[in-house]
Structure formats: C-alpha cells, structure tokens
Amino acid sequence: MDRHTEVTPSDIQEMNDGVDTWVANDFSGTCPVRDVLDRVGDKWSVLVVLRLGRGPERFRALLRAVAGISQRMLTVTLRGLERDGLVHREVFDTRPPSVEYSLTPLGHSLLGHITGLANWAVEHEADIAQAQAAYSHKHD
C-alpha cells in the first residue's frame, strides 16, 4: 500500500507500527491532516463552508446566517478559505457593491465530509450530554 493515495479505516487497522507515516507521528516533515486542521480547524471555517454548501451567498447574508460571527472574523475566514481554494469570491460592480461567495469544486469535495460531521453532531448530541453528566457525577 502506498501512502498518500487513500486511507480507509480498514487500511488504518492494517498498518504496521514500524514506519507508519500517514498521520500522528513524529516524522520529520509535515502532516497533511495537521495542516488541514490548522487551516479549517479554526472557530468559523467549518460553519461558513457548511453554510455555503447551501448555495452562493453575499457577505451580509453570511454575516446574518452564521450565528455569532463578527464582521471582521467573517472577512478573515473568507479570505483564508479563498486563499486555500475552497471558496470563490465574485465581485459585482453595482451600487451599492455586492460580493458573492460560493464553494469551489474543492470546497464542495470537503463539504461532504464536514456535513457528515454535522450529522454526527446532531445525532449524538444527547449521548455526549449524557456522558458529560456521568463524568461529572463520577468526579463530584
């Protein structure tokens, strides 16, 4: 099996301990998962991508749609996503100016996975709350 091609759960189970280099190792170099996490793992990127998964949207609409995000952070987040090629920015020369953001094909390819995460979050909301309660109980 060649690394940097595909990683399935079963592959992971099969990998040997000796020279595994795909993730979570102290190899000298960079870990692609670490990179993505540093990038998309911030406070807002996932929520913005998730929202744009519904379709293109303008700045102000996004600002209203994403709960709690500030104007500044929306700008910063969108710039980051644009820079990484996940989001496309299109300026319409109107008055007043309007800018539309949309997912690129790359962004869409990510959307599927984080949608899965979102589903998981909704589905297991209760389980986590319950686990927390049990934990608190065990530790006074």
Add this chain to the structure above:
Amino acid sequence: MDRHTEVTPSDIQEMNDGVDTWVANDFSGTCPVRDVLDRVGDKWSVLVVLRLGRGPERFRALLRAVAGISQRMLTVTLRGLERDGLVHREVFDTRPPSVEYSLTPLGHSLLGHITGLANWAVEHEADIAQAQAAYSHKHD
C-alpha cells in the same frame, strides 16, 4: 422534515431560508455543530481520536505517536475526550502504573467521519498548495 434527526446534503439544499435552525443561524439557543466544534475542534482531539482508531494505546505510546503534542496537552485532551464519552480510560494496577486509552462506541462512530476528513486532507494536499500559490501570486 424534522430537525434533529438527519441532515443530508440534499436536505440542506432543500431547506428554506425562513426558519432554518439546524446550523449557522442566529437563533436563540445552542447549535449542536457549534458545540461539537468547540469540543473536538481544538488542536489535538481529532489527531488523538484518529490515532486511537488504530486500537487502544497507552499514554506514553500516544505521546510518541501524536506528532508535537506536549505531555500536558495529551492529558488535557484525553480528559476532554473521556468526559465527552469518546474515549475510555482503563488503569492497570502494575508497577510502574500503566493506563490504556481506547475509543468508546461513540468514539468509533465519530472516527468514520474524521477519517473521511483525513482522507480528504491527504488527497487534496496538492490542490490546496496550488491554490495558495495562485492566491499569493495574484496578491503580490
């Protein structure tokens, strides 16, 4: 469609703008996705869960396995995951003491999704780098 049951990409496309409350909205309450992000969206949780997806592992082994994590952060991260019911902690009364960490069923259910993310990261490593290069070029 009832919220808090299942969210598929197609569902997302179909949702109306009026009273959508599943995510990324300024509704008065809590967003499950926001919650999970605050929890698992930290610097290390995903990598630790990913690693434990390969099988149970002891503290010291995890410390070596997860690139760059400090002793303190491994402890903190594991506590958080344990508290949320994603990780099980088992103490063996030996000398010296040994503690084994493993994924709970809930943790395994999450594993699938973040493995998908890991795959995506590996697969699109190059695309992102290329997008970044193009972006830097366009903006001097």
Add this chain to the structure above:
DNA sequence: CTGAATCCCCAACGATACTG
C-alpha cells in the same frame, strides 16, 4: 509511567470606528 500544578506568552478573536 501517568499526570497534576504552575507560570507565561502569544495569537486568535471581539468590539469599535472608519473608508470606498
């Protein structure tokens, strides 16, 4: 070996005000 406690710093983030 596992892990708690302490100290400290910096980068991420929020609020606000200003511009084209």
Add this chain to the structure above:
DNA sequence: CAGTATCGTTGGGGATTCAG
C-alpha cells in the same frame, strides 16, 4: 454593502516542575 484598521482581551497551549 463590503470591507480595512486598530486596540484590548482572553484563553489555549507550551515549558517546566512536582507528585503518586
């Protein structure tokens, strides 16, 4: 409307030390 600029805060997390 869509940003940019500036400032202040905070808490995440790294290094280190101590303990069972």
